[in-house]
Amino acid sequence: MGPWWKGAVVYHIYVRSFFDSDGDGHGDLAGVMAKLDYLKSLGVDAIWLSPIHPSPNRDWGYDVADYDDVHPDYGSVADFQALTEAAHAVGLKVLLDEVLSHTSDEHPWFAESRDGGPEGDKADWYVWADPADDGTAPNNWLSVFGGPAWAYQPARRQHYHHKFLRQQPKLNWRQPQAKDATLKVLDTWLERGADGFRLDVANAFLHDDALTDNPAVPPAERTKADWAHASDMQRHLFDSNLPQNIPLLDEVRRRVEAHGPDRFVFGEFSEEEERCGAYCAPDEGLHSAYTFVLLKARRMAAQVFKDHYQTLAAHPGHWPTISFCNHDVARTVTRFGGPDAGAPVAKLMVALLMALRGTILLYQGEELGLPEAELSRGELRDPVGDLYWPIAKGRDGARTPMPWQAEAAHLGFSNGAAWLPAAEAHRPLAVDRQELDPKSTLAFARQMITLRKASRALTHGAIEFLDTPEPILAFLRRHEGQTVACVFNMSGRTARAEHPRLTGGEMLPVASGVCEPLPGGLALGPYACRFLKHSS
Known part of the structure; x- marks a missing residue:
């Protein structure tokens, strides 16, 4: 199962x-x-x-x-x-x-990291770095929520890293x-x-210890959304998204699995x-x-x-x-x-x-x-x-x-x-x-x-997309000899869905919109969907 x-x-x-x-x-x-x-x-x-x-x-x-x-x-x-x-x-x-x-800046761990100084017990539990010579941020990392991803903290005369709000300091998983x-x-x-x-x-668990600058997304490759958010103008390769994140995720999964197989x-x-x-x-x-x-x-x-x-x-x-x-x-x-x-x-x-x-x-x-x-x-x-x-x-x-x-x-x-x-x-x-x-x-x-849970094909089956033109989306879900063909009209107009796998079979009872059989397929009304069950 x-x-x-x-x-x-x-x-x-x-x-x-x-x-x-x-x-x-x-x-x-x-x-x-x-x-x-x-x-x-x-x-x-x-x-x-x-x-x-x-x-x-x-x-x-x-x-x-x-x-x-x-x-x-x-x-x-x-x-x-x-x-x-x-x-x-x-x-x-x-x-x-x-x-x-990350945590809140009101978490006791951060308070101890901030107030205990560079030699304190939790000094490096968060990501701290010295400012540049002119007092600005240590590198070019940008916050998802706007501005530099660094906040200066006078108590330590250092900046701490925050990928989101200033009040969300980044934990140091290293x-x-x-x-x-x-x-x-x-x-x-x-x-x-x-x-x-x-x-x-x-x-975002890991950061680059060397605090390497993130590279820019070339202007020609930026979308309209990228221009709306300054942080999307750089590729986040060093403030997060490190390949070394993967073995850390393994460790997290094993920690969870230790409490039981479910x-x-x-x-x-x-x-x-x-x-x-x-x-x-x-x-x-x-x-x-x-x-x-x-x-x-x-x-x-x-x-x-x-x-x-x-x-x-x-x-x-x-x-x-x-x-x-x-x-x-x-x-x-x-x-x-x-x-x-x-x-x-x-x-x-x-x-x-x-x-x-x-x-x-x-x-x-x-x-x-x-x-x-x-x-x-x-x-x-x-x-x-x-x-x-x-x-x-x-x-x-x-x-x-x-x-x-x-x-x-x-x-x-x-x-x-x-x-x-x-x-x-x-x-x-x-x-x-x-x-x-x-x-x-x-x-x-x-x-x-209910339909999904009653069908092993829909719950566990492989998926195979059929070659149907827009606005039709059609795919097969297959599992242990059962196949369900799923077809959707992704538009507000009537559309034809023509494919050999969309003919015959048992029409499953759950559906929306108007649908009529056609030679070689189906005619689907606006935003209609149908499901057909095949034995193989």
Whole structure:
């Protein structure tokens, strides 16, 4: 059968925005536990919780101030253990989001590293360097969130490195005691009941000790997005993404596996994917990984998905994790379909996600077809939105509260003032409305998850893309004598899908849009999809 996570559907919960059990405006662990029946009804295999540790929330939990505890907004360690026990009782695994590349500048480790001076016990637990002769940064490394990736600290008369915010100093994984202390974080939470982890920026554990300058991306090779973010004007070859990252990922995986064969650890790889371990074979690196290739994609074109799987095919043995959206990018429906896209696009993208090879990550609200929320600048809480407004509005549009009840205050998310405003556009898509509609996106998502889990071909099978022109995307999933042909019209117009493998076979019951058989294939209406089962 293989490990549980191969082919599984993992539901990604942004805890602060999922469900607030106590009316303080923030989602919490008790809120997740209150919705376990809903999660179980979706048919998912596991939940992935966004970071739950204490944090000053400069970057909303991705700046950890204490790895050993739970943020008081979310509850306590006891609440976490109660949630894991309840989730396990209904057959759900629980994965934690661990941020081990950096900490908050309010973490005690950093305070000791800063204040103990160059000779202190934790002096080199973080990446420190002397300033240039004129006081500027030690090299040309740039922060993802803008400006130099260095901050001067008078207490040490040195700069410390931060790949993200100034308040997120980079841990030095080359320091043995720092590395061991960080790995013990995994031990602690596995012992408390976690089934595994999603590792934030798993490409960024190591830095170049010589602090070599990053090379520039030649101007002719820069995309429009590269010009919008200065850090994308250089290739990040030395501040992160080192090939030596791969054996370190091996060590992380072995640490997790030591707690039992059912544990799972996968990573986020945001750049230089091949160089730093995103596409490792089963005997190296983490169990699985996802990249930003599909998270950044904006064209609803068959070639986008063919290209990504062509990349994956160049790394035989690698098992991918597949995601269309998360808390860091615009929601799937809006990104691929535009601001006016509705249920047909939502259903198509859910169907495609559930048909692809890999472990699937379904972000909260994706099963409802939620569009990106519109917020004013004064409503934003994301530092990225504050920095780049109005060119980019940040990530809050994908982080607004989950809509549970259409007519309730804050759409049923909380009895108090929500930390981000509930989106009015989400009101007609609230869970309680969709529960009453057998043709809703929610109903369709449940059907697709059920179809995937009932089919060994869709869950574990190989994938073979068929030679069909745009806007048709078609592929076969094969496993142990069973073949499922999956065909999608990636456009808002009727299109013909002609291929020998798209004729005959048993038409599976889950489908969306209009479809008619044709000699040699199918005619698919706008955003329609079909699945055909063959015996070989």
